[in-house]
Amino acid sequence: MADRKHGAPVPETHSTIRSEDWDSEDLSGRRYERVAFVDVDMTEATSRGATFHECVFRDVRFNASVHSDSAFTNCVFKRCVFFDATFTGCKLVGSVFDDCSFNLLKVEGGDWSFAGLPGADLRGVTFREVRLREADLTKARCEGAVLQNADLSGASLHSTDFTRADLRGSDLSALDPLVAKLKDAVVDVRQAVTLAMALGLEVRSD
Missing domain, CATH: 2.160.20.80 (E3 ubiquitin-protein ligase SopA)
Structure with a gap:
């Protein structure tokens, strides 16, 4: 796995969401902390003002998803797919990406x-x-x-x-x-x- 900046450890998660179908789901305003997302389909999902802090995403599909003013801080993404995903004004400070696919990813603004x-x-x-x-x-x-x-x-x-x-x-x-x-x-x-x-x-x- 890619090293986290300054050697920060991979977050220890407290709960797991596995094999869920969140295709076209509206995630606006949701808050998750130290949650492991495994094999979750977020194709065409949308979010505005959502917060994911110290979460771990494994084999998650973000294809064509659209995220605005959301935060994915100190998260780990492993083998995730971001095909045609859009992040506008989002905060991904300290997050790490390992073996992910980014074809046609678009990022406008944000940190x-x-x-x-x-x-x-x-x-x-x-x-x-x-x-x-x-x-x-x-x-x-x-x-x-x-x-x-x-x-x-x-x-x-x-x-x-x-x-x-x-x-x-x-x-x-x-x-x-x-x-x-x-x-x-x-x-x-x-x-x-x-x-x-x-x-x-x-x-x-x-």
């Missing part, structure tokens, strides 16, 4: 600081206006991903593959261009200067 996504296959996903401060994206595959106006300050980006990724407007101060893949990545002028300086170049305007 994913300290999230653990090492080695994650994030090809083609979209993160806009998202706080990813000190997130672990070590060796993550972000080819063709959209990471616009994201706060990646302090993030772990060693060997992250940003080939063809759109990084415009994001904080790349933690990115070492010598240990990340940036072929055909799209950046703005300010970011280009930051990357050039990281390579030891002297940037002049004349």
Whole structure:
């Protein structure tokens, strides 16, 4: 399993919800703490203002689900599927993802600081206006991903593959261009200067 940020232990759950069919379920306003969700189908489920704290999700299907202003804090997701899922203004601080599928995932706003996504296959996903401060994206595959106006300050980006990724407007101060893949990545002028300086170049305007 992927390590939790700063070595925090996997939550000890106190109850289990197993093999439930929550297809198209409205989870708005619900609160769960230290619950294990195992083989639960949340396809096309929706939530607004729901709270999941220190929960563990195993083999849960979030396909085409839509979550707004909900919190999944300090949770662990193992072998979960997020195909075409949408998270808007959600808080996933400290959550860890292990062997999950993220095809067509869309994230707009919200706080994913300290999230653990090492080695994650994030090809083609979209993160806009998202706080990813000190997130672990070590060796993550972000080819063709959209990471616009994201706060990646302090993030772990060693060997992250940003080939063809759109990084415009994001904080790349933690990115070492010598240990990340940036072929055909799209950046703005300010970011280009930051990357050039990281390579030891002297940037002049004349």
